[in-house]
Amino acid sequence: MTGASRVKFYQTGTFTVGNRLLDVSVRSVQSDADRNNSLNSGHRACQGCGEALGARYALDAAMRAVNGRLVVANATGCLEVFSTPYPESSWRVAWLHSLFANAAAVGTGMAAAMKVKGRKDVRVIAQGGDGGTVDIGFACLSGMFERDDDVLYICYDNEAYMNTGIQRSSATPAAARTMTTPAAGQEPGNVFGQGKNVPLIAMAHGIPYVATASVADLRDLEYKVGRAMAIHGARYLHVHVPCPLGWGCDTGDTLKVARLAAESGLFPIFEAEAGEVTGRRTIRRRVPVEDYLKMQSRFAHLFSPKRDERRIAMIQAIADRNIRRFGLLDKSEQGAHP
């Protein structure tokens, strides 16, 4: 149909997982009925777990990018615990768990082993939660970056140590209630520290590729995994994955919460090559941080018994700063993916 081929508007475009109006070649990995399902059914993650979803998204995309020639090292954490109560593994990728702190180092070792064995085709991913990445595994990670080992490290950031019962990590946002930062006292919840932005720290290592992504933007996430797998050397992908249990949101609202984190500017989505920002996902329908915070009981003390105007404004300022810093409202810039 001549008319049809000229129209470049597809109802939902690439916002939905699939789109029957798009050519099969440009559809998402997740829309494929024969996708790998790297993390299979029967895992024990909570209802609506963002981490389980994010991991399947990322690894399925990686499996397609490298034709199934993939090995994965996993740090201790929910992702490891809920997927592998021996002998019931949910993994449909070659997968290895060692310790909480050393996933990056194990990845390094795997990459070295493949090199020795002459298996140029086999690629390596190391992955873990925010605790395993930005806190206890940080030294191993920095070393992996600094040596430019041929590993893609993926951090699934659910903003606390969820597996052991929601303890604060250095990725826990200001004012959030966790078991170790209770909603009590003069300044309830987590402190307003300096923040610890590991994607920026990764960029400071000058490694070939660093990106952030959200489980709420599948196409962007898949694009970034594909991009990372096309590059050799140390690469870092930081994926925002809400935890309904730890954040105190509805199990069906995982993606909405993730979306609002991005749309408010609190979680900036961008990519960088060799230390320089090369793309950002711009905000489509901007919302005040309040919309995001209100959905989660970990921030309930900001709104009751009395609205904490001052600290809500401080969180808004963080979002505003991200928007300025990463140009998140710059509409001249196309999204990172087509």
Place this chain on the structure above:
Amino acid sequence: MNKPFAITLDVGSSLANKTGSWRTERPVYVDRLPPCNHACPAGENIQQWLFHAEEGNYEAAWRQIMKDNPMPAVMGRVCYHTCEGACNRAKLDKPVGIHAIERFLGDLAIAEKWNVNVEAKASGKSVLVVGAGPSGLAAAYHLALLGHAVTIREAGPFAGGMMRFGIPKYRLPREVLDAEIQRIVDLGVKIELNTRVDDLDAVLATHRFDAVFLAVGAHLAKRAYIPAGDASKILDAVSLLRGMETGEQPLLGRRVLVYGGGNTAMDAARSAKRLGATETIVVYRRTREKMPAHDFEVQEAMEEGIMFKWLSTIKSESGGTFTVEKMKLDDKGKPQPTGEYEEMQADSLVLALGQDVDLSFLGKLKGLSINDGVVQVDSNMMTGCKGVFAGGDMVPAERTVTVAVGHGKKAARCIDAYLKNSVYAPPPKHELAVFDALNSWYYSDAPATVQPMLDLARRESTFEEVVGGLDQSNALFEARRCLSCGNCFECDNCFGVCPDNAVIKLGQGKRYAFNYDYCKGCSLCANECPCGAIKMVPETI
């Protein structure tokens, strides 16, 4: 040893762990009633035909319309599209231009000579339809498709009813009307023109019909008492518009007054302008806001230079001078006389004050109940006389082509049931797909397409069609603005967003199924379904 790549340990699979047992609520796929369908008086499944059009499958789209409405090209032009008023997309930007796409499909079908065929076996029953307006034609079409023999008796020289004798050419070109009527005739429907039914009772006594559908419309122009020196200066809109079809064009003169505020008044005024009037003034007793005419028609009339005199009634005429009384609205919004008069010069006055139904043809038919000048029918469109059904302008309802077509369809189904000694039971209505049931995040931003308009000079002097159609590419664009409210359009969201891979993709056109062995009931799929086609229901344990 046949182990997967790089695997050394023998592993069991988590598939052994049926996490479905965690569930307290289960997702189920539903089809909700899209608001457009809900609002369509002809009962079109708009969302479904748009679904086909979105893929560029125009023929399938057209065939879907034809299940409910035999005249898409007419409908796309004259329907007042209540569907668009209900369209959920209006809450995002502008409603989907449903009528424009329908017109495109209808025109394409005419150009491509698409046709429908009778597939049902001949029933051996015959039905008389009185009146070949939209209601009679629609009933005949559906009855023919159901296998019944249909004869239409039509008083006038052409079929079409008010679509031909009311709606002017510049809104509905006659080739379009003719083509869509011909398609109905081609199904074997017999139309006897110039055959007024004068005494129905007598006709039924002499001819054997198994059922009758009455659709004579409302053609008697309402009059207002206006003492006039020269009665020939005063005519009614129905005769004026009808005259243009039958070639008896009345001489209106250069300055024409049109009395009334409905759509007929707009058509009469705009036609008068095209017939050569230099000044056409619509006189109406209330204000613009209170006018029953649709806003777009008033707008188009104004663009064409039609003038309006609000809050005025016409009292008398003498020697080309009309006496007009000023009105004012009371607290209830009703116009009240003020006793202030003024004079207006005009060559003629066209009365557009509405129409009554001419019921004289019913003869001594028994059992009929007539109220407010219209024939009463039950919920199955049957009058008080067994086997005699009625619809369109002659029964109590809104008077539009679309309502008339809807009545025709419904009556056909009820007549079909009646002929089989049963009673038509409409399928149960689905829950409405309200905007809040949708997740609008997923829809691309897309402004509405604007239909081209004929340039003003030609609008003021010719009867050429005013509003232009869409072409292939903007029809496709417009169709794709549809949100598919309440009905799965296979976007793969549920399949993608399930953290437990508990959604099975069944393949194109087959939608999805839940794998309740693993579904934990988190409701992500339901919340992220763009169109609200998934519902969570409590588990019964």
